[in-house]
Amino acid sequence: MEKQEIRTFGRRHGKKLSTRQKSLVRNVLPGIAPTESEQINILEIGFGAGEHLRELAVANPEKTILGAEPFVNGVASLLSAITNESNQILPEFRRIRVFPDDVRLILNAREFNFAEIWILHPDPWSKARHEKRRLLNADFLDLLSKHLAQNGKIIIGTDHWEYYDWIMNQIPNTNLRQTDSAHDIVKTRYQKKNMAHTAEPKYIILTHAA
Numbered sequence: 001m002e003k004q005e006i007r008t009f010g011r012r013h014g015k016k017l018s019t020r021q022k023s024l025v026r027n028v029l030p031g032i033a034p035t036e037s038e039q040i041n042i043l044e045i046g047f048g049a050g051e052h053l054r055e056l057a058v059a060n061p062e063k064t065i066l067g068a069e070p071f072v073n074g075v076a077s078l079l080s081a082i083t084n085e086s087n088q089i090l091p092e093f094r095r096i097r098v099f100p101d102d103v104r105l106i107l108n109a110r111e112f113n114f115a116e117i118w119i120l121h122p123d124p125w126s127k128a129r130h131e132k133r134r135l136l137n138a139d140f141l142d143l144l145s146k147h148l149a150q151n152g153k154i155i156i157g158t159d160h161w162e163y164y165d166w167i168m169n170q171i172p173n174t175n176l177r178q179t180d181s182a183h184d185i186v187k188t189r190y191q192k193k194n195m196a197h198t199a200e201p202k203y204i205i206l207t208h209a210a
Ligand SMILES: C[S@@+](CC[C@H](N)C(=O)[O-])C[C@H]1O[C@@H](n2cnc3c(N)ncnc32)[C@H](O)[C@@H]1O
Pocket: 008, 009, 010, 045, 046, 047, 048, 049, 068, 069, 070, 071, 074, 101, 102, 103, 104, 119, 120, 121, 122, 123, 124, 135
């Protein structure tokens, strides 16, 4: 990574993986790495345990969806949820690809043309001395813009108001602009999940400035 620099995520490992999870990480994960030749339509950054990534796959059966997440236990949770007892990927999840690392590594190494990029509840790094760890700074937003299709959208959701304001302040220094269609997109498609998990998430939907 050119300026790989500052770590934006917390832990890589949590509690010990179960035997099944270890087997999934060893045997299933390599088979769903994104290949150079395939077109990938949607990216979700920091998918956590993958609930929303699975929703995306079910809602977009014809699209190939890439999830990036360096937290191994999150990746293992996703793998458990998308496979059957024989470690076979369930049909509705066959177009999920996983990059189990810092998303900046793959964005700096390859070219994509995503129609949608999702970032839900990015780590807020609330303490002033940790502010430099915030992922959604102007440089990173510009990196995303390079991989965004012409009419593509970046959808950011957070319930951390201070981080929300901070991200909004980054936008004028990027090649992106806020669109006003955002709220409807999220409400119609994802309100249920958001209602269940957060009191009042705010969304920022971005598109190319010009
Ligand atoms: C607060 S969690 C939210 C997880 C999930 N999106 C949710 O809403 O439940 C933020 C996630 O972003 C991931 N993350 C942070 N920096 C990242 C990076 N550079 N590339 C990919 N994922 C990252 C972290 O590992 C963590 O799992």
